[in-house]
Amino acid sequence: MDKDNILNFWFDAAQGEQPLSDLEINQQQAALWWKKDPHTDTSIRQRFEPTLKALLRGEHNHWLQDAHGRLAAIIVLDQFSRNMYRNSALSFTQDSLALHWCLEGLRLDHDKQLRPIERVFFYMPLEHAESPQMQALCLNKFQQLKADSPDSFQETAENFVQFAQKHKVIIDRFGHFPHRNDILGRDSSDEELEFLKQPGSGF
Secondary structure: OOHHHHHHHHHOOOOOOOOOOHHHHHHHHHHHHHOOOHHHHHHHHHHHHHHHHHHHOOOOHHHHHOHHHHHHHHHHHHHHHHHHOOOOOHHHHOHHHHHHHHHHHHHOOOHHHOOHHHHHHHOHHHHHOOOHHHHHHHHHHHHHHHHHOOHHHHHHHHHHHHHHHHHHHHHHHHOOOHHHHHHHOOOOOHHHHHHHOOOOOOO
16 A cells, blocks of 8 residues: 555545645545545455554555654554544554654654645644644644645634534643543543533544
């Protein structure tokens, strides 16, 4: 599997004669990214699970040498894993390595070489981290993304800032994401159980 196959699948930016804008990509790909669909989950697992396993074995470490290769690796570990292993603890197993690759990429300024919609997924390991420090960094990065975005993407970028803020509030309050408790075998406090009754508490 080539890294370009991953990026083309996830962003689908080169379809037609004219490349799509960040806003158009977001609108076109939103269902793939955010909708829970068993058929999509199965398709991603069949197509990309060998790549995930190869990444975990270190067979594609050369991808990490450039910004787009690193982004592809992060997407496989951080996003595709959630499709492949939905409702299983396996969906979170790759998070620590995805976060490591994200932080390493930030030190190398790889994120600054990407367009705004690509940066969204470069930063996702920060948003998925059960760490107040990482959540603070995540919010900062999404605020920077918004500042760097063209006018046409400002409203969408602000939505991502607000979503990062929601994640940060939960981690600042509980220290972890309560909606993961059952899957990870963690006990939920009474406060967490009340919180989980709220719409959107589990994203």
